[in-house]
Amino acid sequence: MLQPYIPVLLLILFVAANAVMMIVVSHYAAPRRPTPLKDAPYESGMPPLGSARERFSVKFYLVAMLFIVFDIETVFLFPWGTIFFGDAGAGPGMGFLLVEMLVFMVILAVGYVYVWKRRALEWD
Amino acid sequence: MTFFLIASLIKILAVFTVIMVGVALLTLAERRICAWMQDRLGPNRVGPQGLLQPAADGLKNIFKEETYPAQADKTLFVLAPAVSFIPALLTFAVIPFAAPLPTPWGQVSMVVADLPVGFLYILAISSLGVYGIVLAGWSSNNKYALLGGLRASAQMISYEIAMGMSTVAVLLLAGNVTLSQIIARQQDSLWFVLPLGLAFFIFIVAAFAETNRLPFDLPEAEGELIAGYHTEYSAMKFSMFYIAEYSNMVTASALMVTLFFGGWDIPFTNWDTTGPAEVLKTLATLAVFGFKTICFLFLYIWVRWTLPRFRYDQLMALGWKVMLPLALVYLTILATAIWILHTRLGWAYEARFAWALAGLNAGLAVVLFWFLDRGRLVSGSVETGSA
Numbered sequence: 323m324l325q326p327y328i329p330v331l332l333l334i335l336f337v338a339a340n341a342v343m344m345i346v347v348s349h350y351a352a353p354r355r356p357t358p359l360k361d362a363p364y365e366s367g368m369p370p371l372g373s374a375r376e377r378f379s380v381k382f383y384l385v386a387m388l389f390i391v392f393d394i395e396t397v398f399l400f401p402w403g404t405i406f407f408g409d410a411g412a413g414p415g416m417g418f419l420l421v422e423m424l425v426f427m428v429i430l431a432v433g434y435v436y437v438w439k440r441r442a443l444e445w446d
Numbered sequence: 447m448t449f450f451l452i453a454s455l456i457k458i459l460a461v462f463t464v465i466m467v468g469v470a471l472l473t474l475a476e477r478r479i480c481a482w483m484q485d486r487l488g489p490n491r492v493g494p495q496g497l498l499q500p501a502a503d504g505l506k507n508i509f510k511e512e513t514y515p516a517q518a519d520k521t522l523f524v525l526a527p528a529v530s531f532i533p534a535l536l537t538f539a540v541i542p543f544a545a546p547l548p549t550p551w552g553q554v555s556m557v558v559a560d561l562p563v564g565f566l567y568i569l570a571i572s573s574l575g576v577y578g579i580v581l582a583g584w585s586s587n588n589k590y591a592l593l594g595g596l597r598a599s600a601q602m603i604s605y606e607i608a609m610g611m612s613t614v615a616v617l618l619l620a621g622n623v624t625l626s627q628i629i630a631r632q633q634d635s636l637w638f639v640l641p642l643g644l645a646f647f648i649f650i651v652a653a654f655a656e657t658n659r660l661p662f663d664l665p666e667a668e669g670e671l672i673a674g675y676h677t678e679y680s681a682m683k684f685s686m687f688y689i690a691e692y693s694n695m696v697t698a699s700a701l702m703v704t705l706f707f708g709g710w711d712i713p714f715t716n717w718d719t720t721g722p723a724e725v726l727k728t729l730a731t732l733a734v735f736g737f738k739t740i741c742f743l744f745l746y747i748w749v750r751w752t753l754p755r756f757r758y759d760q761l762m763a764l765g766w767k768v769m770l771p772l773a774l775v776y777l778t779i780l781a782t783a784i785w786i787l788h789t790r791l792g793w794a795y796e797a798r799f800a801w802a803l804a805g806l807n808a809g810l811a812v813v814l815f816w817f818l819d820r821g822r823l824v825s826g827s828v829e830t831g832s833a
Contacts (some may be wrong), residue, residue, distance in 0.1 A: 329454040329559040330539055330567075336458055337535045341528040341686065348508050348682030361516040364590040364677055373517070374589045382596050387764070389603040392770065397608035399777070400566070400623070403614045407784050407795070408621015420785045427778050434771070441764045445759035 384442055395430055399423075449551045457558050461538055469692040470500035476747050483751045503685075510585045510681035515587055518678065522585035527679065527686035530578025534690035540567050542626050543711050544732035548723040556710075557626065558730060564623035568701060569606075576602045579675050580666065582687070586678035594674025597758065598665030602656055602760045605767035609652035611672065611773030613741055614648065615645035615780055616705050619795070619803075629709035633719045635796055639706040641803035644776050644810055646706045648769060653698040655765065658691065660750040664758050699742035703735065710735040772814065779810065 363370045406419050414422075436441060474496060481488025489496040510567065516521065544556035576599050583595015597654040616638055620628040632638055639646050642669060666674030674775050677686045710731035712718045718731050756764070783806055787793045792804075 325450070326559050326561050329458060329709045330536075330561065332454060333462075333536060333539050333558060334532070336462065337532050338528075340462075340535075341531045343635050344531075344682055344686060345524060345528065348510075348512065351509050352681055353511050355511065358516070360513055363482070363515050363517070363586070364672065365589070366672065374587045374592050376589070376592075378592070378596060384602050385604060388766075389607065392607045393603075393610065396607055396614065397612045399611070400617065401619035403739070404621060404623070406781065407618050407788065416785050416789050420781055423780065423781055427774060430774065434774075438767070443763070445762050 381445065388437060388442065391433070392430075395426075398426070451741055453549075453554045454558065457554075457556075460542075461558055462535065464742045465535060465538060465693050465696060466689070468696055469689050469796070470504065471497075472692050472696070472743060473688070474500050474502070475743075476750075479744070479747045483748075492688075496595045507682050507685040509579050512681045512683065513678070515678045517587040519585040519587070520563075521580050523678075524683075526578050526582035526585060527683040527690075528578070529581060530575055530690040531686045533574040533578075534697070537568045537571050538582075538700065540564060540625055541697070541700045541704055542629060542709060543570070543700070543735050545718055545727045547725065547728040553723055556732070560624065560626050562624055564628070565616075565701065565705065566623050567699070569610060569613070572694065572697070573602070573606060575694065578687075578690070579699050582679065583675035586675075588678050590673075591677045592673045594665045594671045594677070597671075598658060598675055601658070601662065601664060601761060601765070603767065604762060605652040605655035608648050608765065608769035608773045609656060611777060612645040612648040612652065612768075613705065615642050618777075618780060618784060625704050625709070629704060629711060630719075631795075632708045633711045633716075636718045636800040636804070637706065637708040637711070637713075638700075641800040641807065642706065642774075642780075643804065643807035644814065645780075647811070648773050648776070649705070650702060651769065653702060654746075654749070655761075657694045657698050657746075659695065659746055661753040661756050662761060663750075664761055667755060695743060695746055696739070699739045700735075701747070702742055703738040707738055734784060768818065775809070779806070 346380065363374065365371075402423060406416065406423075477499075478488040478490075478496065489499045492498045492502050514520065539558040542555065542557035542560065546553045546555050548554075579598045579602075580595045583591045583593070583598070586592070616628060617623060619638060619641060620631045622628065622631075628638075654660075658665050665671075666676070671677070676684055679687060710718075712731060712734050718727050755823050780803070783803060787799055787802055788795075793799045
């Protein structure tokens with residue numbers, strides 16, 4: 323039952339070991355002669371002004387929240403997609419499943435139009 | 447069980463090696479093709495035709511001095527390249543790359559792990575790569591890196607929805623997420639690029655955005671962000687981001703081939719899918735799969751040196767206001783069409799069914815491109831209203 327997952331586990335271990343090896347080997351093989359100037363953040367040669375730990379636009383949070391909402395809708399569509407045509411609408415039948423999906427899409431569209439009208443998708 | 451483990455180990459080693467060598471050659475191919483398109487020579491001094499250039503670059507990167515920016519969060523700064531690198535090399539595991547290979551101990555399927563969850567595994571693992579990018583941007587303590595990381599995360603999650611929706615279309619026709627069964631379904635009738643043309647269009651646009659390639663390479667737009675999230679990275683850690691980006695390209699190309707271009711299927715013949723497994727079939731299908739994947743990789747490079755970069759608000763508008771509604775509407779129309787063809791007209795899924803859907807897609811594509819080309823949603827650099 324879980325046999326197909328064994329190679330994935332092996333691959334994860336193998337790739338992770340490779341990643342660690344790359345970092346460790348280059349850490350020991352490479353020279354390290356730091357100077358204050360070399361370690362300064364790179365801002366095109368200008369002396370850095372202020373810290374990078376500034377506040378940033380709230381838009382990024384907004385996009386992340388919208389993503390969670392709409393991505394979960396996508397996830398809901400996967401089980402529906404599996405039985406819709408593949409199993410010829412097993413159980414309830416294709417017509418019922420289609421109507422079900424249309425209702426779902428309408429609800430989703432209402433939310434989408436609301437988000438658009440509230441200008442949550444604008445970037446300026 | 448022992449045989450299964452040994453075969454799996456050999457496949458893991460082979461796939462890992464092929465991807466790493468492929469990525470190395472891909473960086474060379476990118477530079478050579480770029481040079482060719484810009485009418486110059488490109489790297490051609492190290493080895494014949496510059497073939498050893500990637501090896502030289504790799505060696506240099508191992509022995510090069512690394513810089514750690516002064517106020518960086520050291521732990522996360524070291525961790526970020528690994529977090530980006532590991533998922534990038536994991537995603538290829540579920541893609542079948544050839545017909546089964548017969549051996550004296552039984553048949554070996556030419557896929558590292560034929561998981562029942564299929565491409566859901568790829569969608570899940572490839573989104574983990576965004577953590578590496580965000581961590582890199584944040585831990586560098588550099589304003590440009592931070593902006594690059596934020597942009598990358600917003601861009602990747604925006605296009606992920608459209609990408610997921612376009613794979614639901616594939617799922618509708620295949621009825622299964624397992625990639626080997628999706629390939630089998632395409633071998634029976636048509637490659638899904640015909641009956642699902644618009645899904646392929648959505649998928650390829652989303653794939654370009656997910657891999658941060660031009661015209662969507664805003665996270666590392668050198669004109670505004672120096673190098674984006676990997677500004678502060680040098681030597682091997684930079685190289686790991688680079689490998690991650692290119693192996694994501696390889697996986698995205700292979701996934702497009704698998705979902706829409708029949709995977710390892712050889713067109714216009716049933717020789718590869720029927721009858722007993724042969725070594726020759728495995729080799730031939732492997733070559734065909736490689737050729738298809740290379741075509742898409744060439745497309746990636748071609749597009750990079752042809753199209754200009756989007757502006758950031760255009761990128762987000764395209765993702766949220768064009769791709770997402772398009773995917774939703776397309777899915778609705780497709781489901782309705784399948785219902786009409788199957789239940790009303792009583793057709794089973796075969797070539798006739800697929801061609802009917804292909805016609806539907808062609809019609810929808812005409813409407814879509816007519817709509818997109820009004821110059822309002824994706825206005826580009828064209829002045830509107832003044833002419």
